[in-house]
Amino acid sequence: MDGTMVRFHNVSLRYATGFEALHNISFHIKPGQFIFLTGHSGAGKTSILKLIYQAETPSEGAILLNNRNIEHLPHKQLPALRRGIGVIFQDYKLLYDRTVYENVALAMEVAGQPTDKIEIQVERTLEYVGLKERMFHNPIALSGGEQQRVAIARAIVNRPPLVIADEPTGNLDKAMGQRIMGLFQSLHQQGTTIIVVTHDVEMAQQMGHPIIIMEDGQILTTLEGRP
Numbered sequence: 549m550d551g552t553m554v555r556f557h558n559v560s561l562r563y564a565t566g567f568e569a570l571h572n573i574s575f576h577i578k579p580g581q582f583i584f585l586t587g588h589s590g591a592g593k594t595s596i597l598k599l600i601y602q603a604e605t606p607s608e609g610a611i612l613l614n615n616r617n618i619e620h621l622p623h624k625q626l627p628a629l630r631r632g633i634g635v636i637f638q639d640y641k642l643l644y645d646r647t648v649y650e651n652v653a654l655a656m657e658v659a660g661q662p663t664d665k666i667e668i669q670v671e672r673t674l675e676y677v678g679l680k681e682r683m684f685h686n687p688i689a690l691s692g693g694e695q696q697r698v699a700i701a702r703a704i705v706n707r708p709p710l711v712i713a714d715e716p717t718g719n720l721d722k723a724m725g726q727r728i729m730g731l732f733q734s735l736h737q738q739g740t741t742i743i744v745v746t747h748d749v750e751m752a753q754q755m756g757h758p759i760i761i762m763e764d765g766q767i768l769t770t771l772e773g774r775p
């Protein structure tokens with residue numbers, strides 16, 4: 549497929565502390581690609597995700613998202629940009645005073661979707677991640693792998709073209725990790741662009757997708773994956 553889903557062009561990121569977490573990063577992700585981002589702790593992986601969903605702005609360089617330049621986007625355009633990205637955070641960021649259903653529905657409510665559509669789509673998405681039976685439970689009563697799947701359901705319920713996940717299998721056993729990766733693989737097969745941060749290079753290699761390896765805020769190398 550042609551075009552650009554994400555492009556970093558000579559991007560650097562200096563945090564308010566003065567620390568430069570990313571230095572002169574360039575890479576290109578096409579629509580529909582599945583990419584892994586790996587590297588040791590502190591290499592800058594989460595910082596890249598933060599730049600993509602605009603929690604941070606680069607100190608230098610250009611970022612293109614869906615062929616649009618985003619590094620100096622007006623504030624009022626931010627919500628629309630973020631709706632096009634499903635973000636799965638390292639610590640899930642679920643709301644523990646609401647049910648599983650409500651956690652996922654909220655993402656559609658803030659996107660202004662009508663109630664009837666929300667009911668159908670939330671149920672369908674929870675079924676997809678295998679949690680329909682737990683719909684009215686509080687996420688606190690769920691295992692780590694189940695909470696991870698609620699976070700995935702919330703991220704994909706609006707069907708964003710881009711899904712980014714920070715260490716989605718980090719705290720899970722191998723079987724649950726594979727199940728989560730299976731979900732990303734099936735989203736990828738439906739045409740979604742996927743970026744997954746992981747420490748697990750072996751697992752990433754088994755999946756056969758390209759792997760960007762980071763070190764000290766720079767890209768060390770990119771492994772191309774299987775054709």
Ligand SMILES: Nc1ncnc2c1ncn2[C@@H]1O[C@H](COP(=O)(O)OP(=O)(O)OP(=O)(O)O)[C@@H](O)[C@H]1O
Binds near residue numbers: 569
């Ligand atoms: N808000 C911040 N202010 C200052 N420094 C930060 C901030 N966030 C991250 N850093 C620093 O930037 C560097 C890169 O952090 P980042 O979270 O991107 O690394 P990472 O590769 O995702 O690490 P991990 O695998 O441990 O999650 C680290 O040295 C970190 O301490």
